[in-house]
Amino acid sequence: MRDAYGHDLAYVHDAGFGDLARSAATVLLRALTESGRDRGLVVDLCCGSGLLARELSSAGYEVLGIDISGALLALARERAPDGRFREESILSAEIPACVAVAATGECFNYLFDESNSRETLHSLLRRIHTALEPGGVLIFDAAEPGRVPGSGPHQSHAQGQDWAVLASAEEDRAHETLTREITTFRRVGDLYRCSEETHRLRLIPTHDLLDQLQGLGFEVQTFHRYDNLQLPPGLVGFLARKSPKTYLGSSVAPLVGTKVWIDSFLHCQTTQHSSRGQTE
Numbered sequence: 102m103r104d105a106y107g108h109d110l111a112y113v114h115d116a117g118f119g120d121l122a123r124s125a126a127t128v129l130l131r132a133l134t135e136s137g138r139d140r141g142l143v144v145d146l147c148c149g150s151g152l153l154a155r156e157l158s159s160a161g162y163e164v165l166g167i168d169i170s171g172a173l174l175a176l177a178r179e180r181a182p183d184g185r186f187r188e189e190s191i192l193s194a195e196i197p198a199c200v201a202v203a204a205t206g207e208c209f210n211y212l213f214d215e216s217n218s219r220e221t222l223h224s225l226l227r228r229i230h231t232a233l234e235p236g237g238v239l240i241f242d243a244a245e246p247g248r249v250p251g252s253g254p255h256q257s258h259a260q261g262q263d264w265a266v267l268a269s270a271e272e273d274r275a276h277e278t279l280t281r282e283i284t285t286f287r288r289v290g291d292l293y294r295c296s297e298e299t300h301r302l303r304l305i306p307t308h309d310l311l312d313q314l315q316g317l318g319f320e321v322q323t324f325h326r327y328d329n330l331q332l333p334p335g336l337v338g339f340l341a342r343k344s345p346k347t348y349l350g351s352s353v354a355p356l357v358g359t360k361v362w363i364d365s366f367l368h369c370q371t372t373q374h375s376s377r378g379q380t381e
């Protein structure tokens with residue numbers, strides 16, 4: 102297991118990159134409300150600093166956050182004091198019975214846990230499907246090949262009042278991996294402390310995730326926005342719903358309800374996938 106999100110990068114991620122988790126929380130809350138689930142357990146995989154967990158907890162849901170970064174979990178415990186948090190890899194974590202699972206911020210792509218592979222991810226998706234109650238929701242985003250624009254390394258930077266971050270991202274197209282070299286500067290007294298991390302991600306073709314989810318029995322929709330937040334190129338949103346219980350021995354009512362339910366809450370550009378490999 103490699104070191105992930107030490108204190109300085111955890112601080113910078115929380116201070117400057119929280120919009121994605123907050124916007125995803127808005128979409129998830131809408132999905133839960135419109136499907137009539139106003140309570141129950143939400144499992145936040147790779148919960149980071151607890152931004153999504155806080156929104157769900159404030160709305161009355163129980164929250165369990167799982168992450169491998171102790172520094173991020175310390176922030177999460179402060180932000181969502183009613184939540185429960187576990188420090189472990191999602192790839193080996195037990196997922197308790199729940200109404201929803203969230204996994205935002207490319208969390209299925211990271212190779213901090215070197216056991217991350219198609220097989221271990223498939224096993225996790227299966228455990229999620231088993232843990233969700235009928236009609237329960239899985240929301241996540243995943244980086245696909247093409248995540249880094251252009252051919253060479255892509256440089257970016259951002260800064261806040263007491264921090265700055267430089268990142269260089271390079272994609273290995275043959276092996277479908279991405280490496281990010283990240284340098285943070287964080288003010289400590291009159292000086293700035295410099296820290297460095299290298300993150301490796303396994304890029305996952307969207308059709309492969311769709312196949313896996315549909316094979317497990319999820320109804321899936323992909324999208325490119327979380328609420329008002331446009332996702333960057335190569336980052337794809339997924340909303341997967343476990344089939345609802347059959348109604349009085351018939352599956353007709355739930356199937357009709359599924360489409361109405363999905364259409365009604367996303368309010369964003371979506372692609373509906375009705376069956377294996379087929380896009381409407």
Ligand SMILES: C[S@@+](CC[C@H](N)C(=O)[O-])C[C@H]1O[C@@H](n2cnc3c(N)ncnc32)[C@H](O)[C@@H]1O
Pocket residue numbers: 105106118119121122146147148149150152167168169170173189190191192204205206207208211212213214
């Ligand atoms: C980009 S951050 C996203 C955090 C949060 N979900 C958000 O949207 O702000 C990626 C997160 O994934 C976590 N992570 C990556 N691989 C993990 C693994 N195998 N098990 C648990 N957490 C992991 C990191 O520690 C980090 O918190």
